[in-house]
Amino acid sequence: MQYPTIYDGLILACSQGKLPDIDLADITYYIGRETIIPREDIPGMWVWRESLFAFLQRNAERSAAFFGVPTRQVVEFGTEIEI
Numbered sequence: 001m002q003y004p005t006i007y008d009g010l011i012l013a014c015s016q017g018k019l020p021d022i023d024l025a026d027i028t029y030y031i032g033r034e035t036i037i038p039r040e041d042i043p044g045m046w047v048w049r050e051s052l053f054a055f056l057q058r059n060a061e062r063s064a065a066f067f068g069v070p071t072r073q074v075v076e077f078g079t080e081i082e083i
Contacts, residue, residue, distance in 0.1 A: 005068035029069045033078040050083050
């Protein structure tokens, strides 16, 4: 199983000369995030399944942590999705 680390990949690319004149401290990472909101009035799954899915999604690891980007350089955009 592989664990992609964006920051380590950028360090490698800079050291090989593939990203000349790039300062990794000046990079900003843009990440999207979705928040699931269960609703009873929207047809679809049963409410308990929607609630369980929303709970699991909230407790999942954040994208920035998964990809190993520096947290001080992350801008996170979010949206709410009603199911």
